[in-house]
Amino acid sequence: MSTNEQRIVIVGGGIVGLSIALGLARRGVQVTVLEAQTLGSGTTSTSYAWINANGKEPHSYYAINRAGIEAHRAFATEATGGGQWFFGTGHLEIAADASHEQDLRHRAEALARRGYQVQELSPEQAAALEPGLNLPESPRAIMYFPEEGHVYPLLYVAEVAHRLRAAGGKIVEGATVVGFDSAGGGVVVRTQDGGSYPADRVVLASGGRTGEVAELGGGTVPMARFTEPGDVTVGYLARTNALPVKLARLVTTPWLNARPEGGGRLVIQALDLDATAEPGNVPGLDSELAEQFLTRLRSILPASSGARIDQLLVGQRVMPADGKTIASPVPGAEWMYAVATHSGVTLAPFLGRAVSGELLDEPEPLLEDFRLSRFTQGVPAEPPRGPRKPGEQ
Incomplete structure (x- = not known):
């Protein structure tokens, strides 16, 4: 079957699903994205959207996140104006106690050995970099990670969706997948509104629902699910009103990330x-x-005295059962491929290239450690613990 005869359905119109769809459309595949609500309305819209490979272990996980950073920069350069969704302005992390200092120095040394850019700054250098920031009186360590940055996820989604449509891809919103039916050598994807979408392959990029959607087709994708307040799958995110604050980059402190x-x-x-x-x-x-939130914000950014919280939400993290990224064919359902990762925003443009290649029989070596076959020895009895240290996501 030639590339332009292949029909692939992507279940999920978030940052990862759309990136994979664009990669396929650019290769001539007939691709359809089915999104249950509106594009980017799931986990994508509740992400802190920090682009980084900081503390990402083991090495294989670091490698794909590093590839994600590079892919973001490359993708942004394709756009007129350099990509208005991407800001590679770096990340400043401040340690104020011995425990955080030890963790920060350990991460910085490990990253430097891998060629990742890290600079230790004096308080004076940090103040010059971020003059609006209120530094602790005696910070234990200040590290600057210039390769890191952030994105505006919904502007990225808008750009990818525009390019996808221009490449001939189809996007259907309000299309909740309710089942899969075998059809010849492929499958028909059924939606709640009575829609049916024939496909040769199906990619599940459904965030936290990936496991549930896989079950509809007889597949198993082990995902951590919410069990109690504060577990690994959830976290608060707040957005403020417009403020006369001078802040150019991500800042991580013991009290607040901004x-x-x-x-x-x-x-x-x-x-x-x-x-x-x-x-x-x-x-x-x-x-x-x-x-x-406001008290902590005012303590690190004095010019935020007029701050108010305009939006407070509970984001739901996409977390495979063992905490590690999944990018894999689904055993027992040869037409199904699943992608699920906590680092979706960082990895999106890399996965767009890598997974689209894999679906066209071009294996990606960087994804070999992230196959579902690792669960054949049993899923961990408990999901990983939620991040609670400064600098963790």
Whole structure:
């Protein structure tokens, strides 16, 4: 079968699914994206969107995240104006106690050995880099990671969707997949609204629902599911009003992580506060939690005295059962390929190239450690613990 005769359906219109769809469309595949709600409305819209390979272990996981950073830069250069969704402005991390300092130095040394750019800064150098930042009186260590950055996920989604349509791809929103039927040598994907979409292959890029969708077709993709407040699958994210704050890059402190959101707005998170997070129970904008976010923000950015929380949400992390990325054919369903990862924003443009190649019989060596075959020895009894240290995602 020639490439332009192949029909591939992508289940999930988030940042990963759309990137894979674009990779396929550029290769001449007839590709259709089925999104249950609207493009980017799932995990993509609730991501802190930090592009990095910082502390990503083991080495194979570091390698694909490094490839993700490079793919973001390459993709952004394709666009007129250099890609208005991508900001490779770096990341500044400040340690104020001995434990954080030890962790930060250990990560920095490991990254430097791999050729990752790391610079230790003096307080004066950090103040010159981010003059609006209130530094601790005696910071234990300040590290700058100039290769890192952030994206505006929905602007990335808009760009990819535009390019996908221009390449002949089809996007269907409001299309919840409810089943799969065998048809000849392929499959028909059925949706809740009565739609049916014939395909030779199906890619599951459904975020936290990937396991559930796989089961509809007789496949197994082990995913961690929400069990209790503050577990690994959930975390708070807050967005502020527009502020007269000078902040050019991601900043990580023991109390708060913050990054620019555009137009003077900020995105902030405080991982220790995630202990009470649960879907469907989001505290109000005038809640004690919102006030804690504001207090911490004002302590690190004095010009944010007029800040208010305009949006407070509980994001749901895409977390395979063992915490490691999945990019793999699904055993027992030869027409199904699954992608699930906590690092979806960083990896999206890399996965767009790599997975589209794999679907066309071009294996990607960097993905060999991320196959579902690793679960044949049994899924871990408990999912990984949620991130709670400064700098973790």
